[in-house]
Amino acid sequence: xxxxxxxxxxxxxxxxxxxxxxxxxxxxxxxxxxxxxxxxxxxxxxxxxxxxxxxxxxxxxxxxxxxxxxxxxxxxxxxxxxxxxxxxxxxxxxxxxxxxxxxxxxxxxxxxxxxxxxxxxxxxxxxxxxxxxxxxxxxxxxxxxxxxxxxxxxxxxxxxxxxxxxxxxxxxxxxxxxxxxxxxxxxxxxxxxxxxxxxxxxxxxxxxxxxxxxxxxxxxxxxxxxxxxxxxxxxxxxxxxxxxxxxxxxxxxxxxxxxxxxxxxxxxxxxxxxxxxxxxxxxxxxxxxxxxxxx
Amino acid sequence: xxxxxxxxxxxxxxxxxxxxxxxxxxxxxxxxxxxxxxxxxxxxxxxxxxxxxxxxxxxxxxxxxxxxxxxxxxxxxxxxxxxxxxxxxxxxxxxxxxxxxxxxxxxxxxxxxxxxxxxxxxxxxxxxxxxxxxxxxxxxxxxxxxxxxxxxxxxxxxxxxxxxxxxxxxxxxxxxxxxxxxxxxxxxxxxxxxxxxxxxxxxxxxxxxxxxxxxxxxxxxxxxxxxxxxxxxxxxxxxxxxxxxxxxxxxxxxxxxxxxxxxxxxxxxxxxxxxxxxxxxxxxxxxxxxxxxxxxxxxxxxxxxxxxxxxxxxxxxxxxxxxxxxxxxxxxxxxxxxxxxxxxxxxxxxxxxxxxxxxx
Numbered sequence: 084x085x086x087x088x089x090x091x092x093x094x095x096x097x098x099x100x101x102x103x104x105x106x107x108x109x110x111x112x113x114x115x116x117x118x119x120x121x122x123x124x125x126x127x128x129x130x131x132x133x134x135x136x137x138x139x140x141x142x143x144x145x146x147x148x149x150x151x152x153x154x155x156x157x158x159x160x161x162x163x164x165x166x167x168x169x170x171x172x173x174x175x176x177x178x179x180x181x182x183x184x185x186x187x188x189x190x191x192x193x194x195x196x197x198x199x200x201x202x203x204x205x206x207x208x209x210x211x212x213x214x215x216x217x218x219x220x221x222x223x224x225x226x227x228x229x230x231x232x233x234x235x236x237x238x239x240x241x242x243x244x245x246x247x248x249x250x251x252x253x254x255x256x257x258x259x260x261x262x263x264x265x266x267x268x269x270x271x272x273x274x275x276x277x278x279x280x281x282x283x284x285x286x287x288x289x290x291x292x293x294x295x296x297x298x299x300x301x302x303x304x305x306x307x308x309x310x311x312x313x314x315x316x317x318x319x320x321x322x323x324x325x326x327x328x329x330x331x332x333x334x335x336x337x338x339x340x341x342x343x344x345x346x347x348x349x350x351x352x353x354x355x356x357x358x359x360x361x362x363x364x365x366x367x368x369x370x371x372x373x374x375x376x377x378x
Numbered sequence: 379x380x381x382x383x384x385x386x387x388x389x390x391x392x393x394x395x396x397x398x399x400x401x402x403x404x405x406x407x408x409x410x411x412x413x414x415x416x417x418x419x420x421x422x423x424x425x426x427x428x429x430x431x432x433x434x435x436x437x438x439x440x441x442x443x444x445x446x447x448x449x450x451x452x453x454x455x456x457x458x459x460x461x462x463x464x465x466x467x468x469x470x471x472x473x474x475x476x477x478x479x480x481x482x483x484x485x486x487x488x489x490x491x492x493x494x495x496x497x498x499x500x501x502x503x504x505x506x507x508x509x510x511x512x513x514x515x516x517x518x519x520x521x522x523x524x525x526x527x528x529x530x531x532x533x534x535x536x537x538x539x540x541x542x543x544x545x546x547x548x549x550x551x552x553x554x555x556x557x558x559x560x561x562x563x564x565x566x567x568x569x570x571x572x573x574x575x576x577x578x579x580x581x582x583x584x585x586x587x588x589x590x591x592x593x594x595x596x597x598x599x600x601x602x603x604x605x606x607x608x609x610x611x612x613x614x615x616x617x618x619x620x621x622x623x624x625x626x627x628x629x630x631x632x633x634x635x636x637x638x639x640x641x642x643x644x645x646x647x648x649x650x651x652x653x654x655x656x657x658x659x660x661x662x663x664x665x666x667x668x669x670x671x672x673x674x675x676x677x678x679x680x681x682x683x684x685x686x687x688x689x690x691x692x693x694x695x696x697x698x699x700x701x702x703x704x705x706x707x708x709x710x711x712x713x714x715x716x717x718x719x720x721x722x723x724x725x726x727x728x729x730x731x732x733x734x735x736x737x738x
Contacts, residue, residue, distance in 0.1 A: 137580050137736070154583060162581045168573030170389055172396030177389060184385020185582040 086149045088113040088232055088263045089134065094143035096129050096287075103129040104140070105287035111232075111280075116254075116264040118278035118295075120271070120364065126287040127267045128165075128236065134265065135162055135234055147232075158186060161230030163221050165237040169209050175220050176205040179227055186228035199223040199253065215246030222253065232263040239273060251276055271364035283368055290371045295364060302370055303362040305338040311356050319350045327369050334369070336362070382584055386592035394562075394600055405604060408554040412547060412612055427519045428495040430480035431470070465527030466501040472522055488705055490516075490535045494545075494675070497523070504529045512536055544619035547612060548699040549672035551605055552634060556666060556692050558601050559638030560645075560659050563593055567646035568655045571738060580736035590731055594639050601635040602628070622702030626709060630702065633719040634695035640726035641691070647730045650738040666692040694718045 087110035096104040104126045111117040119127040132138040134145050136152045147156040169178050179201075180192055189195075196202050199219045204212065212220060218238055225233060235254065239247040247270075254277055258264060268274055274281050275295050282292040291298055305325075315333040320326065324343060327334045337343040340359070347354060362370075470477060478495060480486035486498040490508050496515040498508040507523060509516035511534050523530055570576045579589060609627075612618060620627075645658045669683065670692035687693045698715035701707035709716075 135581050137577065157581070157583045160581070162578070164574065164578060164581075166574060167578045168570075168575045170393045170575065172393050173389060177392060181385050181389040182582065184388075185382050185579075185584050187583075 085113070087111055088148060089117075089265065090146040090149075091130070091134065092144050092146070094130060094133060094145070095141045096126075096133060096138070097141045103287055104133070107143075107284070107287070107289055109282055109289065109292060111263060111265060113231075113263050114261040115279040116258055116266060116277050118274040118281040119265070119267045119284055120269075120274055120281055120368070121267075121284035122269075125284045127284045129287075130284065131234060131236055131265065131267055135160065158188070158228065159231045161225035161228060161233045163218075163225040163233075163235050163238050165240055167221055167224075171210065173209055174206050175201055175209055175212070175223075178209045178220065179223050182224045183227045189228040190226065192227070195223045195227050198226065198256075213246075214242050215249060218242060218246070218250055219253065222250075226257070230262065232265065233257065235264060235266045237267055237269060239268070239270060247273070271368075274364055281364070283364075283371060285368075285371070291367065298367055299362060299364070302367055303336065305336045305362070306340055307360055307362045307366055308335040308337065308340075308343065309333070309358040309360070310335070310352070310354075314353050314356055316350070316352065319347070319352050322346055322350055329369070334366070336366075336370075379585075379588060383588050383592050383595070386584070386589065387596050390566075390592060390596040391600065394596070405607070408550050408608060409611065412543075412550050412608075413616070427475040427497075427515060427522075429475055429477050429519060430486040430489055430495040430498045431477050432480055432483060432486060432498065432500040465529075466505045469499070469505075469523050469526040469530075470501070472526070475519065475522070487535060492704060499523070504531055506531045506533065508533045508535050510535045541619065543616070544704060545700070546673070547618045548703050549670075549696055551608060551631075552670070552692055552696045552699060553667060553672050554608065555601055555605055555631065555634055555695075556638050556663060558604065559597055559635050560642040560663060562600070563597050563639050563642035564646040564655055564659050567593065567643065568649065568652060571646075571650055571735070572652070574737075577737045586731060586734050586736070590643060590727075590734065593643065594636070594727075597639050597642075598632065598635050601639075602631050605631045605635075618703075620703045621706035622704075623708070626702050626707075626712070627699065629716070630695060630698050630712070630719075633716055633723065634691070634699075636723040637691045637695070637719045637726070640723045640730060643730035644726045644733070647734040666690045669693065670696050672696065691719060691722050 089111040091110070092108050094104050094107040095102070107126075107130055109117075119130060121127045129138065133140045136145075136156060145152055147153075147159075170181070173181070176192060176196065179195060183189055183192055183195075190198075193202075196205055199222050201216075201219055201223055204216055204220070209217075209220060222235075222238070225235075238254075239250050242250065251273065254264065254266075258277070264277070266274070266277060278295060280292070280294050281298070282289045284290070291302075293301070310333050312328070312330075312332055324346065325336045327336075335343060344354070347357075477499075480489070480495075480498065483498070483500075486495070487508060489495045490498050490510050490513075493510055493513050493516070496509070496513060496519045500506045505523075505527060507520070507530055509520050509532065511517075520532065567576075570579075576589075606628075613620075641662065642659070645662070646655055649655050649658075665686075669687040670690050671687065672692070694715040698707070698712035701712055
């Protein structure tokens with residue numbers, strides 16, 4: 084088996100009043116897209132920042148191509164933070180060029196602008212870009228050194244659905260070049276579309292890891308029924324079913340759809356607003372942690 | 379390393395030049411102050427006599443008399459004094475005359491030549507005095523002295539007067555340099571840290587030394603350019619007295635800028651609070667602005683105030699610049715100030731680099 088491009092071993096990060104990361108280990112194979120999912124405060128950004136080499140762990144280690152992080156890693160890693168401010172009064176091209184100047188090798192500036200569909204925006208002030216354009220520029224900056232591994236920290240947060248899908252297409256084209264991507268996201272759909280493997284992080288620990296479809300199959304042999312909370316009478320909560328109560332709805336998982344429906348009808352639960360769907364990653368998180376992913 | 383440094387240097391310069399507000403405050407504001415001061419203080423000299431008293435004689439006669447003369451317009455007192463010294467005491471109690479202690483005869487004579495003081499007086503038996511024969515005020519104050527003590531010995535000095543605007547101009551240049559360096563570096567590094575730009579740079583191969591080096595060089599080149607532009611611009615517009623070496627002034631501008639940049643970097647190296655950095659910068663700039671002698675001479679101020687003022691880099695820069703521009707001082711004469719500025723630069727650069735933090 085080949086050495087993973089990135090490997091995290093027993094990572095711990097402690098603050099005076101908090102253990103942000105508590106014994107996390109995983110490996111990222113070269114050329115794959117690895118997703119770290121979790122709610123705010125779960126510890127995923129801390130893990131990523133330690134992996135990026137900008138935060139020191141309390142204990143544990145991060146290996147790049149089997150070796151501790153060194154100057155080579157910084158030359159070969161591209162990073163897109165969730166929010167990155169740039170120098171004022173610079174155009175898109177000048178901003179990208181400044182970062183290009185920080186690396187020994189990399190892509191031609193025109194090439195990277197073209198890759199991120201920024202040719203027409205090259206002369207625009209970087210403060211006058213829309214959210215989607217700005218994220219494309221930050222992606223161009225992350226790609227300017229032609230990185231072997233690309234960190235994308237919640238790259239589509241705040242983007243409209245169209246811009247988000249455009250960004251996904253861009254990431255998929257980068258994936259097609261066999262670049263390794265480490266993605267953190269709040270959007271389960273994003274993880275399902277882009278990631279070959281995911282790790283769900285909660286309270287500083289990995290609570291599940293594997294390819295998204297495999298994890299769903301492992302945890303859900305059933306279908307999922309959703310009912311508005313107000314339609315679900317308190318007496319029905321005592322029914323012999325697997326129930327998860329969210330803020331606005333009640334979710335029932337079952338592998339016997341007909342039987343469950345009969346039970347609900349006999350308990351006089353109104354089914355007018357019933358929704359039946361296959362489980363997704365958000366359901367998986369609820370299953371594993373018992374709380375909403377976007378808490 | 380050089381390529382990375384140049385990349386940040388170039389981008390930083392573009393950022394500065396496109397910030398019209400910053401350009402306005404750096405270029406137009408000091409120009410407006412100079413022109414305004416030239417209008418306000420460009421008139422005839424104020425009717426106040428200034429007499430430098432050699433401090434070697436301070437213990438003997440000067441202190442009580444100096445206190446008396448500075449305090450009010452009281453008539454000259456007739457207290458008891460040893461024979462031969464009463465005449466000098468009487469003179470030192472004259473009304474409407476400011477008596478200023480002078481540390482050395484050389485310094486006092488320079489002030490007499492430039493008519494910054496109207497007379498240099500050495501109490502004794504007989505007392506001696508130096509007056510500028512080109513100075514009308516020197517003539518009148520001489521008459522006052524001779525009325526009090528006809529035996530006082532005169533030594534003649536010659537030299538042209540220094541206009542207030544000539545005296546003020548180096549101060550405005552130095553003050554502008556101080557604000558540009560302290561706030562230009564302090565606030566920019568703080569903004570970079572607050573916005574997360576430093577954190578992003580930290581994830582690249584750029585080292586702290588390269589980043590700080592780029593900031594120093596960028597601000598240094600901008601400040602020296604602006605100072606040179608003001609020097610040429612004011613010289614062309616209203617003219618000023620400069621009897622020294624331009625190269626020496628350039629060296630002073632470079633060292634003065636470096637010391638202020640180092641100070642600004644030290645303040646912004648670690649902190650993330652805008653208010654705190656703002657407070658610290660104000661804490662530095664206000665005393666320097668008031669005590670460094672930009673607007674008025676501290677010659678008559680208490681000794682401790684002068685000692686505090688001497689420790690400020692702006693004072694060293696300003697004294698050296700005035701010595702070069704007004705009195706044609708050479709490298710050797712301003713060497714102590716150059717050394718002081720270099721030491722301050724090194725000390726604060728080391729502290730700034732050591733305490734530098736990329737993130738909040």
